[in-house]
Structures are given as structure tokens and as C-alpha cells.
Amino acid sequence: MCGIVGLFDTRGQREIDRQLLGRMNQTQVHRGPDEGQLYTEAGIGLGHRRLSIMDVSSGQQPLFNEDGTVVVVFNGEIYNFQELAKELVALGHDFRTHCDTEVIVHAWEEWGELCVDRFRGMFAFGLWDRNREVLFLARDRLGIKPLYYSLLNDGTFMFASELKALLAHPDFRRDMDPHAIEDYFAYGYVPEPKTIFTQGLKLPPAHTLKLHRGQSTLRPRQYWEIPFTPNECTSVQEAQEELIVRLRESVKIHLMTEVPLGAFLSGGVDSSAVVAMMANLMEEPINTCSISFGDPAFNESQYAQKVADRYQTQHNMEQVDADDFDLIDKLASLYDEPFADSSAMPTYRVCELARKRVTVALSGDGGDENLAGYRRYRWHLYEERMRSMLPLGFRKPLFGVLGNVYPKADWAPRVLRAKSTFEALARDSVEGYFHGVSIMKDRMRQRLFSASFKRSLQGYDAVEVLRMHAGKCPVQDPLSLVQYLDMKTYLVGDILTKVDRASMAHALEVRVPLLDHKLVEWISGLPVSLKLRGQEGKYVFKKALEPYLSDDILYRDKMGFSVPLASWFRGPLRQRLNDALMGPTLADTGFFNKAFLKEMLEQHQSGRRDYSASLWSLLMFESFLRNVLDAEQPRVRKNDLKVA
Structure with a gap:
């Protein structure tokens, strides 16, 4: 798990500012605290921050092919790299490391941009081919790993794992996209391919982007789609059995690591299923981590403990305090653009807890979207x-x-x-x-x-x-x-973004076996009646897991990983919320109707309405303006703040 960055002169071979590239790379040091390397040649510069997971003693990046004409910077894991390496060796390629990164350069040499069809895993990478004068970017099928890019006015193309690296470039404009602002207050995040900034974009999941020197038009290409092709299961029993086989196989390939490994365990169906499969595959006890809340309406720690006891895990649990509000500004800086999922707070804390014991953690994300759990x-x-x-x-x-x-x-x-x-x-x-x-x-x-x-x-x-x-x-x-x-919006824009930033803030790699693309393809082809039957979501999943998990884990009401915002805004966060919504930061933008902001505050705090989610989105937008937009420039005034 790493951070990547790159600069490319689309118009020629101007010298790359190595110091600037280094500063951009350094903004992502939290993603890879183990090592940091740069590579530059005429018109191209690549940077990498490394969190060592596989082939710890070697595998440094940027990584080259045999003759140095192809170089890659890579964030993620290719879980089938060993079988691909064998195939590529048989085709005449010479490997110098035992890491999955090297598979990418040789796969590119052999199959070109179709190489991504061969990769099974989570990935975002940038690859430079000197002979072809091609820069090639790719992002995994479900968008587990992020990739941002921008084309500047002078023809400089740049990419990175996080927006903060692009913001470090002095020529990156901070004009906000009004469409992205509208999207944010509807969804709580900025959906792909937009970012909050007009000059920044996200490469969508399952897309590649190929640039030739001299090319200034950006045309991302989609290489995969969720198929929904009916599969061959003829009965509920057959579907249950096949699902367990496929789930176990997915969990097994996600255990590949040379560093300490564990799992998140919320007590919900998905994370409990992953832990149950891990327990059947691992000889040593599993390190599991969970967060509890003082408010019993939001606390499912007792269920996590039941699963931990059943599978004899080394369970670690901490309680999120009701006054854990220092995270608000930290989260705004972490996400680089407005992000209104309040469960980012406990997610940040559970990642912090997990990193004390492991470097890699498996999560249950993706089950609700895959199997109709919402x-x-x-x-x-x-x-x-x-x-x-x-x-x-x-x-x-x-x-x-x-x-x-x-x-x-x-x-x-x-x-x-x-x-x-x-x-x-x-x-x-x-x-x-x-x-x-x-x-x-x-x-x-x-x-x-x-x-x-x-x-x-x-x-x-x-x-x-x-x-x-x-x-x-x-x-x-x-x-x-x-x-x-x-799966095209909420999963990638909210769930996966939340986990990536929260985990990488602590140099923790999180893997999501329920989003293995082969498993996703198979599940998509199940009859809808096996996903949602009557009032029961994840029907076939729960039936398949009955031998592994108790009914009070499988069939209780879904709680979600949320925090008690409504009571916070009427209690300990009351004054902070008032200051944010009625203060100068939001007012100076000229974006908002102050009378309606005041009305929302009064109605929520009096108990007449519950505006907690909307108020949180405004609180996080205000924090974004102060901590990201204004971070390296004077405080903006109404006439200075731009929307395109």
C-alpha cells in the first residue's frame, strides 16, 4: 500500500522540477512511511511513498523492466501475481524481485493496455514507456484504490493518490466546481469523476487513461463492467454452497502478506463472515479490532465480542468518546474535499487501533451493495x-x-x-x-x-x-x-474513500475480499430473489453462513457504523455548530441562504426537526474551506472565492 505521484509534459520534453515532485510526493508520506523515491527523465517524473507489505527487502519503486525503458509507480495489491509471473517467465521475461509490482511492467510489455484485464486485486498505477512515449494510468475495477489527475494550462499533466499532492502544485487552480458542490450537498461526497475543484478529476473505477507525448485530449477507457450475467446455480442450496466456496477463496488470496495481519470486526454480518472464513484458513489466532459507543443505540460491540469468542480471536476494542470532536478539522484535511459521512470518525479510530497491532486488515465492506443489504x-x-x-x-x-x-x-x-x-x-x-x-x-x-x-x-x-x-x-x-x-456512486465515493483515507492516515492497508471482482461478477448473476426475499436482505448470504454465525448475528436489525449526531448537535457540539453555520467562512462564499441556515439550526436544536445529516454536511464543508481551501493562502473573501 503506497502513495504515487507523477508529472508529465504533454507538449514536449521540458525538464521536470524535481524539488516540486518531491514536495508533492511528501504530502503523501502517511501512505508510505517506509521509503520514498523519485525518478525523472526528459518530460516525465514519477514519485512513490512505500508501505512495505510484499517482498519487504526489495521491491522499491519506481520499478523498472529489464532494460529500464518501462517504469511504474503502483499503489495496491495484485493477488494473482505469482501465477502471472510464471506465465510471463515462460514467455521470456526476467524477474528480479518477488513483489507484485514487477508483474505490471512485464505484463505491459507483453499485453499492452490489456494487461489490466489480467490483474486480480486492488490497484492504481502510473506507467511510463519510453520507447512508445506513453504514460498509462489504471484504476481497479471497483475503485478500492484512488487516483486523481489534472491537466494544467501549460500542458503539464499530473496524477496522484490523493488530491493534496495536486494541491501542492503552484499552478493548480483552486476554483470550485458548482456542480460538485450541488452533488456534495445531495450525496454527502463528490461522485466520480468530479472533484470539488474544476481542474481536478478522479479516474473512475475500471478505467484506464493513456497519454502520448504531444496529446492534450484526455479520454479514459472503461475496461470492465459488472456483468449481471445469470449464473448456473439451480437451487438455493447450490447457491449457498457455491457462495461459501467462492467467499473462502477470496478471503484466502487476501491473506497474502509478509507483515502482521488482522481484521475489522463490527459484529455485523459482513465483517463477521470475513472473520469466520479467516479462522478456517489461518492457524494462528486472528487479531480483530472494533470500536464501541457509549450510546447503546449505536453500540454493537457485544455482537463483535460474540464472534471473537466463537473464533477465539485476539480481540481489541476501544470506545469512541462522546467528545471526540478534535477529529472534525483533521478529517477535513485528510479527505481534501468535502466529505459528510460521519462514520469517518469511528472509522479513523478503528484504523488507529488496528495499526497498533497489524499492518494489514481485512474488512467486510461491499456486502450490502453486492447482496442487497440496505x-x-x-x-x-x-x-x-x-x-x-x-x-x-x-x-x-x-x-x-x-x-x-x-x-x-x-x-x-x-x-x-x-x-x-x-x-x-x-x-x-x-x-x-x-x-x-x-x-x-x-x-x-x-x-x-x-x-x-x-x-x-x-x-x-x-x-x-x-x-x-x-x-x-x-x-x-x-x-x-x-x-x-x-456500486458506481456510494460504494466508491463514500465507503471506499472513507476507508482508504482513514486507513492510510495510519499507514494501514485495508483489503476488501467481498469486492474481489470475480466474486462480484458471480454474485451479480444470482437471482434477485436470493439477494432480497421479502424483508430479508442478503438472504442467500445469511443462509449460507448459518453454520458459521449465530442467528443473533445474522438476523438482527442492521445498525450501521454511525455516530449520534442528533444529540451531539443539541449538546456538546451545539456551540461549535452555531459558530460554523453563522460565522464568516460560509457567509463569505456567497453560496448559502443565511436565513435557511438559521432556520435549520433553530428547528434541530429545539427538537422540532432532525437535520443532523444536513447540518453535518455543512459543518464539514465549513471545515474544508478553512483547512483545505485556505490552508496555504490568505483567508478568502466573498469576492475572491471562485466557482467556475
Whole structure:
């Protein structure tokens, strides 16, 4: 696990500023504290920060082929590198190390840009081929590892593992993208391929980018898609048995390491399943780590302890204090752009705890998206059944009017809120799902933003993110569609981003066996009835795990890895929230309607409404402005802050 950075002159062979490259590389020292190396030649410079996991004694990067004409910087793990190395040796390639990085340069020599089709793992890399004068970037299929890039006005192309490395370049403009701001307040993160900055982009998952010297047009190429091709399982029993075989195989390849290894154990189904498989594959006791909360409504530590006791792990647990608020500004700096998932706080702490004992940890991330574990999937299918009764052309005007005139009833159970039901019936499928996942609904965002900021959007609405992906989805089944949307947006933009930054802040490598692409492909082909049956999400997964986990682990209500924001904002964080929302930082942007900010504060703190998720998104945006945007320049004033 590492940090990578690169500079490339697309227009010629200008000398690379080695000191600048070094400063950019050094911003990512937390990703690789063991070693740092640079390489430059005419028009190209590559940098690497190393966290030694495989072939600890060698495998330094940048790493070259036999004659030095191909060089790579790499972040991640190629789990099938040994079988690929054997194939490449048989084809005449000479290996000098025993690390997975070297497979990349020889695979490029042999198969060119199709080499990524051969890799099984999590990866982001930049490769320079001197003979072809080609810079080649690639990101893994599910987006486990990040990769940012930018093309500057002078023709300099740069890439890095984190935005902070791009921000270290003096010519990188900090103008914010108004579309990204709209997206952020809808989703709580900035979805791929945007960043908060107009001049920065993320390479989407399952994409490559090839640049020739003299080329200034950037055209990422997609090399993989979630197939949803029906598989050959003919019964529930057969699917259960095959699922355990495939899960165990995925966990097994993720155990490959030369350093101490453990697992996160929340007490939920997914992390417990990973630990159960590890226990059957490892001879020594597993190091497991979990975080507890003082508030019992958010605390599932007792379930983690049950799994730890069953599999006799070396379990480590710490409690997140209710006043652990110093992390707010630290997290803003860590993520480099606004990020509103409050579970980033306990995630940061569990990574900190794990790093005291291990260098590599396995997690259960990806199970909910793969196997339909979220409660919102059940609600979406309920709404879809209602929508299917009438054509959209009839539903939209009729129920749109009823939704507008009917009073709100937030106090009532969701199924009894007539206003919400009418509004849901007026939407199409994508709009309906977007409404369900938005942390700030359309009506709120309309009130949140100032008139001048809304003009800068030029009619753009964040629902377009989901519409773009829905147009590419290979299936139209309602459940598979929303799973696909989550895997293209929420999984990569929120879950995987959160874990990558929190773990890398502590030089901890986190691996996600439930997102092995071969396992994802197979699960995508299961009948939807085996994923969501009645009210039971992850149906076949839970049935398959019954011999390994107790019913109170498998069939209790999902809690999630969240923090008690609502009570924090009415208690210990009350004044800090007031200062942030009513202070000069947000006001000076000119983006927001101050009267609505005040209304949200008053209604939440009086207990009349629960605006906790929306308020957190504003708190983190304010922290981003202070800690990232203004970090190396004077405090911005309203007239100075730019949106493109």
C-alpha cells in the first residue's frame, strides 16, 4: 500500500522540477512511511511513498523492466501475481524481485493496455514507456484504490493518490466546481469523476487513461463492467454452497502478506463472515479490532465480542468518546474535499487501533451493495410496485400536485407519510431512488443555496449523476439497477474513500475480499430473489453462513457504523455548530441562504426537526474551506472565492 505521484509534459520534453515532485510526493508520506523515491527523465517524473507489505527487502519503486525503458509507480495489491509471473517467465521475461509490482511492467510489455484485464486485486498505477512515449494510468475495477489527475494550462499533466499532492502544485487552480458542490450537498461526497475543484478529476473505477507525448485530449477507457450475467446455480442450496466456496477463496488470496495481519470486526454480518472464513484458513489466532459507543443505540460491540469468542480471536476494542470532536478539522484535511459521512470518525479510530497491532486488515465492506443489504432497497421496491400501477405521464402531474399541497408528517412512520408517498409516486425510478439516498432533498437544496449560486448551476441537478449511470446499467431489474447505482456512486465515493483515507492516515492497508471482482461478477448473476426475499436482505448470504454465525448475528436489525449526531448537535457540539453555520467562512462564499441556515439550526436544536445529516454536511464543508481551501493562502473573501 503506497502513495504515487507523477508529472508529465504533454507538449514536449521540458525538464521536470524535481524539488516540486518531491514536495508533492511528501504530502503523501502517511501512505508510505517506509521509503520514498523519485525518478525523472526528459518530460516525465514519477514519485512513490512505500508501505512495505510484499517482498519487504526489495521491491522499491519506481520499478523498472529489464532494460529500464518501462517504469511504474503502483499503489495496491495484485493477488494473482505469482501465477502471472510464471506465465510471463515462460514467455521470456526476467524477474528480479518477488513483489507484485514487477508483474505490471512485464505484463505491459507483453499485453499492452490489456494487461489490466489480467490483474486480480486492488490497484492504481502510473506507467511510463519510453520507447512508445506513453504514460498509462489504471484504476481497479471497483475503485478500492484512488487516483486523481489534472491537466494544467501549460500542458503539464499530473496524477496522484490523493488530491493534496495536486494541491501542492503552484499552478493548480483552486476554483470550485458548482456542480460538485450541488452533488456534495445531495450525496454527502463528490461522485466520480468530479472533484470539488474544476481542474481536478478522479479516474473512475475500471478505467484506464493513456497519454502520448504531444496529446492534450484526455479520454479514459472503461475496461470492465459488472456483468449481471445469470449464473448456473439451480437451487438455493447450490447457491449457498457455491457462495461459501467462492467467499473462502477470496478471503484466502487476501491473506497474502509478509507483515502482521488482522481484521475489522463490527459484529455485523459482513465483517463477521470475513472473520469466520479467516479462522478456517489461518492457524494462528486472528487479531480483530472494533470500536464501541457509549450510546447503546449505536453500540454493537457485544455482537463483535460474540464472534471473537466463537473464533477465539485476539480481540481489541476501544470506545469512541462522546467528545471526540478534535477529529472534525483533521478529517477535513485528510479527505481534501468535502466529505459528510460521519462514520469517518469511528472509522479513523478503528484504523488507529488496528495499526497498533497489524499492518494489514481485512474488512467486510461491499456486502450490502453486492447482496442487497440496505433497508432502502426494500423501500425502493415497495415504491416501484406502487409506481408500476400507473404510467408516469399520469402519475407525475396528479401526485405532484397532491405532494405539494399535502402537509408534512415527519413524526409518522414512513409508510404513513402521505406527502412522501404522493411525491414518490410522481417520480420515475431514478428520481425516486435519488430522493431516498439524498442527505438534502431537492426542496432543501433549493432553499439552502443563494440566488447567485443557483444561477451558477445553470439548471444542473445532482440527480444527473444517477441518470448517467442508469443509462449504462446492463440490466433493468429494479433491485439490480439500484445496486448498480450504489456500486458506481456510494460504494466508491463514500465507503471506499472513507476507508482508504482513514486507513492510510495510519499507514494501514485495508483489503476488501467481498469486492474481489470475480466474486462480484458471480454474485451479480444470482437471482434477485436470493439477494432480497421479502424483508430479508442478503438472504442467500445469511443462509449460507448459518453454520458459521449465530442467528443473533445474522438476523438482527442492521445498525450501521454511525455516530449520534442528533444529540451531539443539541449538546456538546451545539456551540461549535452555531459558530460554523453563522460565522464568516460560509457567509463569505456567497453560496448559502443565511436565513435557511438559521432556520435549520433553530428547528434541530429545539427538537422540532432532525437535520443532523444536513447540518453535518455543512459543518464539514465549513471545515474544508478553512483547512483545505485556505490552508496555504490568505483567508478568502466573498469576492475572491471562485466557482467556475
